[in-house]
Every structure is written in C-alpha cells, then in structure tokens.
Amino acid sequence: MTQTRQMEFVVPGMHCAGCLSKVEKALNSLPQTDYARANLSTRRVRIDGSELTAETVIDTLKAKGFDAIPFEDAQTSSAVDREARQLLLALAVAGFAMMNIMLLSVSVWAGLVSDMDESTRSLFHWISAIIAIPAVAYSGQPFFKSARKALGAGTMNMDVPISLAVILATGASLLVAVRGGEHSYFDAAVMLLFFLLIGRTLDQMLRARTFSAAQTLLGLRAQTALRLDDQGNTKKIDVADVTRGMTLLVQPGMRVPVDCKVLAGQSDIDMSLVTGEAAPVRAAKHSTLYAGALNLSGALDVEATAAVEESFLSDLIRIMGEAEQSRAKMVRLADKVARIYAPCVHILAGLAFAGWLILGAGWYGALMIAVAVLIITCPCALGLAVPAVQVAAVGQLLKDGIVVKSGDALDRLANVDVAVFDKTGTLTTGAMTPIDADRIPKKALAVAQALAKHSSHPLAKSLLNIDPDLALPELTDVAEHPGEGISGLLDGQPVKLGRRAWAAPDSQAPDQTTSELTLALPDGQHTHIGFVDTPREDAKEIIGWLHAQGKRVILLSGDHPSVAQRTASALAIAEWHGGCQPADKVDVLNALSAKGERVLMVGDGINDAPALRAAHVSMSPACASDVAQVAADIVFQGAALKPVQRALTIANAADKKVKQNFALAIGYNAIAVPLALLGLVTPLIAALAMSLSSILVTGNAALVTRGKAR
Amino acid sequence: MTVLLILIPAALALGAIGLAAFMWSLKTGQYDDLDGAAERILLDDDVDGDVGD
Numbered sequence: 176m177t178q179t180r181q182m183e184f185v186v187p188g189m190h191c192a193g194c195l196s197k198v199e200k201a202l203n204s205l206p207q208t209d210y211a212r213a214n215l216s217t218r219r220v221r222i223d224g225s226e227l228t229a230e231t232v233i234d235t236l237k238a239k240g241f242d243a244i245p246f247e248d249a250q251t252s253s254a255v256d257r258e259a260r261q262l263l264l265a266l267a268v269a270g271f272a273m274m275n276i277m278l279l280s281v282s283v284w285a286g287l288v289s290d291m292d293e294s295t296r297s298l299f300h301w302i303s304a305i306i307a308i309p310a311v312a313y314s315g316q317p318f319f320k321s322a323r324k325a326l327g328a329g330t331m332n333m334d335v336p337i338s339l340a341v342i343l344a345t346g347a348s349l350l351v352a353v354r355g356g357e358h359s360y361f362d363a364a365v366m367l368l369f370f371l372l373i374g375r376t377l378d379q380m381l382r383a384r385t386f387s388a389a390q391t392l393l394g395l396r397a398q399t400a401l402r403l404d405d406q407g408n409t410k411k412i413d414v415a416d417v418t419r420g421m422t423l424l425v426q427p428g429m430r431v432p433v434d435c436k437v438l439a440g441q442s443d444i445d446m447s448l449v450t451g452e453a454a455p456v457r458a459a460k461h462s463t464l465y466a467g468a469l470n471l472s473g474a475l476d477v478e479a480t481a482a483v484e485e486s487f488l489s490d491l492i493r494i495m496g497e498a499e500q501s502r503a504k505m506v507r508l509a510d511k512v513a514r515i516y517a518p519c520v521h522i523l524a525g526l527a528f529a530g531w532l533i534l535g536a537g538w539y540g541a542l543m544i545a546v547a548v549l550i551i552t553c554p555c556a557l558g559l560a561v562p563a564v565q566v567a568a569v570g571q572l573l574k575d576g577i578v579v580k581s582g583d584a585l586d587r588l589a590n591v592d593v594a595v596f597d598k599t600g601t602l603t604t605g606a607m608t609p610i611d612a613d614r615i616p617k618k619a620l621a622v623a624q625a626l627a628k629h630s631s632h633p634l635a636k637s638l639l640n641i642d643p644d645l646a647l648p649e650l651t652d653v654a655e656h657p658g659e660g661i662s663g664l665l666d667g668q669p670v671k672l673g674r675r676a677w678a679a680p681d682s683q684a685p686d687q688t689t690s691e692l693t694l695a696l697p698d699g700q701h702t703h704i705g706f707v708d709t710p711r712e713d714a715k716e717i718i719g720w721l722h723a724q725g726k727r728v729i730l731l732s733g734d735h736p737s738v739a740q741r742t743a744s745a746l747a748i749a750e751w752h753g754g755c756q757p758a759d760k761v762d763v764l765n766a767l768s769a770k771g772e773r774v775l776m777v778g779d780g781i782n783d784a785p786a787l788r789a790a791h792v793s794m795s796p797a798c799a800s801d802v803a804q805v806a807a808d809i810v811f812q813g814a815a816l817k818p819v820q821r822a823l824t825i826a827n828a829a830d831k832k833v834k835q836n837f838a839l840a841i842g843y844n845a846i847a848v849p850l851a852l853l854g855l856v857t858p859l860i861a862a863l864a865m866s867l868s869s870i871l872v873t874g875n876a877a878l879v880t881r882g883k884a885r
Numbered sequence: 886m887t888v889l890l891i892l893i894p895a896a897l898a899l900g901a902i903g904l905a906a907f908m909w910s911l912k913t914g915q916y917d918d919l920d921g922a923a924e925r926i927l928l929d930d931d932v933d934g935d936v937g938d
Contacts, residue, residue: 192924215918215921260911264911271901274900279893
C-alpha cells in the first residue's frame with residue numbers, strides 16, 4: 176500500500192462559495208485524491224492522497240483559473256495554530272473557573288453580613304481553591320513562561336508583575352483557606368487571568384494574520400526554471416536545483432529565476448520591481464539580469480551566475496532580515512510603560528508589606544495588604560485595552576481595504592515624522608505616457624501606431640492610447656526585433672520604430688534623459704517620443720496633506736535622477752534621491768532614524784523591500800511585488816494613495832485612545848492604590864474595581880473609529 | 886444548607902459540560918474556517934456525492 180500524503184496549498188484567488196466549490200471539485204475529481212477540503216478563511220486547500228505530486232495539483236487548479244502555491248511551511252503554521260488554540264483553551268478554562276469561583280465568592284461576601292457560619296465559609300474557600308489552583312496553573316502558563324524568559328534575560332516585562340500577583344494571590348488565598356480566614360483572593364486571581372487572556376488572544380489573532388500574509392513570499396521563491404541542455408531540449412526544474420553555470424531558457428512573460436548572464440537572444444526586460452526603473456531595459460548578449468526581473472519580448476538563453484540562495488532576491492531577503500533586527504530594538508509603547516510600571520508596583524507592594532509589618536499588623540495581615548496592592552495595580556489597561564484598541568482600529572481599516580499586518584504597526588504609524596515614498600508604482604502608476612503627445616505630427620503618429628500595434632512592449636502599448644480614432648496606414652512585412660524595435664514597409668518603403676541607436680543611428684537630436692521611442696520615416700525624418708510614468712491621481716493631494724500635517728516628505732527612486740526630479744517637482748516634493756540601489760535606500764532611512772526621525776516608508780518594488788523593513792513603519796500597495804507586500808507592515812488596496820491618509824488618521828485616533836486608556840488606568844490606580852496601601856481594599860472591592868476598569872477601557876477602545884476619524 | 890451539596894456540584898457540572906463542549910469544538914476544528922461555513926450553505930451540489938456517501 177502506498178503512503179497517503181497530505182499537502183497544503185495557498186490559493187489566493189479563492190474568495191467565494193463558487194471558487195471554493197470549483198477548487199474542491201477539481202481536486203476531488205483527480206483519481207489520486209482521497210479527500211480535498213478548502214478553507215476560505217486562510218485561503219488554503221488541504222489534500223490527502225497517494226501518488227499525488229504538487230505539480231499535478233498546481234496544473235489542475237491552473238486549468239480552473241486558480242494559482243496555487245505549495246504551502247511548505249506547514250510546521251510553522253501549525254505552531255501558530257497551536258499557540259492560538261492554547262490561548263483559547265486557557266481562556267476557556269479561566270472563564271469556567273472565574274464564573275464558578277465568583278458564584279462561591281458572592282455567597283461568601285453575602286454570608287459575611289448575614290448568617291453564614293464558619294464551616295460553610297471554609298468549605299466554600301476550599302472548593303474555590305480546588306477550582307482555582309489547577310485553573311491558575313494551566314491558564315497562567317502564557318504569562319509565567321514569558322515572565323520566566325524575561326527574568327532569565329535579566330529584564331522586566333509586564334508579565335512579571337502579572338505572574339507575581341496571580342501566584343501570590345493564589346498562595347495567600349490558600350493560606351486563608353488553611354487558617355479559616357474571612358477573605359480569599361481566588362476570584363481576583365482567576366478574573367485577572369481571564370481579562371488578560373482576552374487581551375493576549377486578540378493580540379495573537381492579529382499576529383496570526385501577519386503570518387499568513389508572509390506565506391506569499393514562499394510562493395515567489397517556489398518558481399520553476401527551464402533548463403536548456405546541449406541538444407537544445409528544455410526541461411522544467413525546480414529553481415532550487417539551479418546551480419551556477421547551468422544554461423537556462425527565459426521565455427517572454429517569465430520572471431528571471433536566478434541572477435544570470437545572457438548567452439544569446441535579445442529582449443526587453445522590465446526591471447521595475449527590481450531596480451525601480453520604470454522604462455524597460457534592453458538585454459542582449461553579456462547583459463546581466465537579476466532574479467525577479469520580467470522578460471517582456473524575446474526568448475533568452477542565459478547562464479546562471481548564482482544559485483538561488485546567492486541571487487539578488489535572496490540577498491534582499493538577507494538585508495531584510497538584518498533590517499528587521501535593528502527594528503526589534505525599538506521599544507513598544509506598552510513595554511516602555513512596563514519598564515517603569517513593573518518595578519514601581521513591586522516596590523509599592525514591598526513597602527506595603529514592610530510598613531504594615533513594622534506597624535504591627537503581623538506578617539499575615541501585611542501579606543494580605545501587599546497582595547491587595549499587587550492585584551489592584553495589575554495592568555489590565557496595558558494587557559487588555561491596547562490590543563482592544565488595535566483590534567477595533569485594524570478592523571475599521573480592513574473595511575476600508577487597508578490590511579494592517581501587526582497591531583503595533585498602528586502604534587508606530589501614529590508617531591511618524593517623515594514620509595518616504597518610492598517613485599515607480601507607488602507615487603506613479605508605473606504606466607508610461609508620452610510627453611507632449613500633441614506635438615507629434617499626425618502623419619508620423621499614425622505610422623508609429625500602425626507599427627506599435629504589433630508589439631506588446633509597454634511603451635508601444637501606451638503609444639496606442641494617444642489618439643485611438645486615428646486612421647492607420649497599411650503596413651506590410653512587419654517584424655518585431657526583440658530589444659530593438661519594430662520594422663515594416665509603408666508603400667514599399669522601410670519604416671522603423673524603436674530604440675534610437677537602432678531606428679535612427681545617425682540622429683543628431685540631443686540625448687534625452689527620459690525613455691523614448693524613435694520613429695524613422697522613409698524620407699529620413701526622425702521623430703523622438705519621450706515617455707514618463709504618470710503620478711497617481713491623488714498623489715499631489717496626499718503629499719500636500721502630509722506637508723500640511725507637518726511631515727517631511729522624501730522621494731527615493733531607483734530610477735534615473737532626472738526622472739526622479741521630474742516626478743518630485745511635479746508633486747512639489749523638495750527632497751528627492753534618484754538612482755538608489757536597495758542598500759542606498761536603507762542607508763537613507765538609517766541616516767534619518769539615527770537623527771531620531773521616525774520614518775514611514777511607502778514602496779512597492781522588490782528593491783524597496785529592505786527599506787520597507789528598515790523603516791519605522793511601512794506601507795505597500797496591493798499591486799506591489801510579493802516581497803514588498805510581505806516586508807510592509809500595512810498593505811492597501813486600490814489605485815489611489817488615499818489609504819495612506821486614512822491609515823495615518825486612524826492610527827492617530829488609536830494612539831489617542833491608547834493614551835486615554837493609560838490615563839484612565841493611572842487615574843484608577845491613583846484612587847485605588849492609596850486605599851489598598853491603607854488596607855481598606857477587600858477582595859470584593861478588588862474584584863469590582865478590576866472588572867469595572869477593564870470594561871471601561873474596552874468600551875473606550877471600541878469608540879476608536881467614532882468621531883474625528885470619520 | 887444541605888441544598889448546597891446538590892447545588893454546588895450541579896453548578897460545577899453544568900460549567901464543566903460547557904467547558905468540555907468548547908474544548909471539543911476547538912479540537913475538532915469548528916473555528917478553523919469561519920468564512921467557509923457561511924458560504925458553503927449556498928452550494929447545493931452535494932447531491933453529486935463529494936461528501937457523505
């Protein structure tokens with residue numbers, strides 16, 4: 176019997192009932208499939224079957240119009256799923272224990288003023304203990320583990336006082352049960368865990384979403400390459416098996432799999448995602464190509480100069496990793512507060528214990544007061560309200576088509592000083608349009624369009640948009656010369672449209688800095704048509720808004736400096752850098768952050784990915800390269816830049832809410848802590864105060880999208 | 886007060902049943918695909934026999 180294999184695929188295009196049934200039916204109709212089930216939430220398909228290969232599945236789905244990406248990182252994903260499941264279980268256990276203990280506690284509190292005798296009270300305490308101790312031991316794990324890690328590293332985080340409060344409250348309550356005392360804190364301890372676990376679960380849900388976004392990166396790398404052998408036959412191989420010196424074929428429409436050198440053939444290469452250059456680049460023998468570039472027109476025989484892990488793309492992923500580390504050093508707002516807050520809480524509790532001991536309350540009474548202080552000061556606002564605000568804000572942005580991949584991205588977005596934009600594909604649409612189209616003689620334009628009709632080159636296509644109703648002359652013998660241009664015969668006379676050096680080698684016109692097409696007519700006349708990429712419709716408005724908000728705006732482009740300058744001046748951006756390599760962009764960002772500036776980076780290209788990671792916070796349009804989308808904190812849909820403004824507005828509103836919540840929590844502590852220090856806080860008050868403050872901050876968080884944001 | 890001997894175990898048992906039900910639903914993946922279930926109801930082609938026979 177053959178072994179049943181289980182495979183998972185990401186199918187990004189699956190988003191409705193129809194797609195779901197198409198995908199499942201196609202896969203279930205394969206003879207090798209035992210069972211296939213699609214998951215609409217994660218956009219994944221799981222297939223059980225023997226003798227099933229990934230290629231069969233991909234081809235089957237492709238025939239139905241779906242792209243499928245093998246989901247190789249099943250282990251990591253199940254680790255994330257497991258974490259989510261454990262948190263939910265812990266939450267459920269804490270909830271169960273909390274409700275039952277509360278039932279008993281309410282009876283005890285009522286009994287204190289009525290007729291409950293000591294033995295019943297003691298019984299209730301013991302039942303509470305039996306429920307609470309296993310529940311705390313189980314549900315407290317996420318906090319205990321994190322606290323132990325922090326202490327092991329010699330630092331403090333919020334989980335240290337939380338763990339201490341929970342453990343001390345449980346231990347002290349056990350002591351109460353043993354001694355037959357009146358007050359126990361089991362309810363407070365478990366309730367604390369319950370509220371904090373809600374916050375933790377919300378936080379984890381946000382992070383899980385980031386993770387699934389990161390999956391597409393694997394898809395980008397899991398390409399195939401066409402290997403060319405000595406007899407000229409091609410064979411599809413996994414890109415991971417490409418070694419240096421191997422001869423490959425890159426067909427038009429394919430992405431270049433690894434860094435390589437052209438051996439034969441001519442073509443135009445779209446490097447826009449790699450270098451940010453908007454205009455296609457000509458490739459001929461000896462040209463160097465980078466992984467991720469798109470081959471537009473002609474087939475190329477190439478020699479791999481690097482294996483996939485040494486290629487440009489992998490290089491970028493490495494730079495991204497390094498940039499990530501520098502970001503990890505940044506402190507989240509909640510952690511910043513924790514660093515001050517946690518020691519304060521410990522000192523207060525310690526002082527309360529020592530003070531009451533000196534005042535003669537006895538070590539038992541002093542311990543109870545210290546525990547009350549710890550419980551009262553426990554940071555529910557930090558543990559619950561911050562994630563609650565973030566979930567509310569992220570949910571609102573999601574409705575507007577803006578995907579925020581991590582909650583703290585909002586935190587970082589709220590405080591940016593500088594907005595850095597990439598040019599091609601970010602501030603501009605990436606589509607080229609002719610300059611001064613009206614000045615082209617109509618007759619020449621008609622010939623140019625007649626030639627351009629036969630090409631798929633982006634510049635040629637854009638030429639066709641100028642005057643669609645123009646009557647085109649008949650051409651014969653039209654031929655496309657990849658990397659050069661198009662030639663044809665007009666009334667038996669040769670005409671050419673393409674690269675200047677090819678179409679009109681003897682042209683005397685001054686060199687242009689923009690990309691251009693040259694039309695050569697039989698009478699020896701040349702027409703040069705320059706092209707620029709057009710800014711997005713609302714780019715100027717958004718830049719103006721950013722300036723009005725007092726933010727500095729910088730343009731960073733991999734394109735030629737003169738092209739970058741043209742866009743910068745069109746959009747009224749004073750600061751711009753052209754001709755930037757990916758590492759240059761990172762350098763600019765690092766220089767800014769060294770000056771203490773917090774930078775928002777907006778970019779779309781593969782070449783922007785390291786900068787997107789290095790920036791304080793980053794955004795990327797949904798049409799961006801996969802790597803950029805993975806690197807960015809926030810991905811927005813649509814053809815406009817408006818989402819940048821929207822995200823900033825909501826982030827500022829969320830930031831305000833978080834601060835408000837901190838203020839609420841501090842205000843509450845300012846009232847409750849002195850009472851606790853005086854020994855006036857009973858478990859009843861502690862439990863009530865904690866629930867009330869938690870509900871208050873959560874309710875306040877839900878209001879984040881109200882008011883000014885709208 | 887003897888009524889407590891019945892009521893407390895009853896309360897605990899009811900809570901425990903709820904907890905067990907939640908754990909079961911979590912373990913059997915009832916929350917794995919929250920969007921899919923809503924859409925699947927629209928498909929009336931399970932007559933074809935993909936599932937259930």
